[in-house]
Amino acid sequence: MCGGLSHCKIALVFAVIMDLLGGSALLIGVFAPLEIQGRDFGDLLVYTGALFVVTSLAGWVLWYSGNIEGLSSKKELGHIGSAVDRLARNLSRKIRSYRTHH
Structure with a gap:
């Protein structure tokens, strides 16, 4: 019901x-x-x-x-998911390093 x-x-x-x-x-x-x-x-x-x-x-x-x-799991995303993870990690590191230097 x-x-x-x-x-x-x-x-x-x-x-x-x-x-x-x-x-x-x-x-x-x-x-x-x-x-x-x-x-x-x-x-x-x-x-x-x-x-x-x-x-x-x-x-x-x-x-x-x-x-x-329907949020996709890492297995379903395959190599695209890991590429997005790497991109997000790199962007996060750049933002963090920018904040510490300024």
């Missing part, structure tokens, strides 16, 4: 709950008259709902990045 969700189910649940709470708070803050003793609390719910929705983005990013498939 949840085969397509595969990894990072906690991040998915976090994101969905934060979206539900945020959406509910936003809708209640906009459409419900929330005046208590002459003070309007609708703005508070709107801002709180927006904060929940923005926080849910972290959960969505974690869930999405946890489900990225």
Whole structure:
């Protein structure tokens, strides 16, 4: 049933709950008259709902990045992988030596 969700189910649940709470708070803050003793609390719910929705983005990013498939292993890359490794190592050494000399 949840085969397509595969990894990072906690991040998915976090994101969905934060979206539900945020959406509910936003809708209640906009459409419900929330005046208590002459003070309007609708703005508070709107801002709180927006904060929940923005926080849910972290959960969505974690869930999405946890489900990225297909990073190639060194065996699959063969000689290209080792060439890229050498290039990255050389570039890193040059940057490091530049920083120590300046």
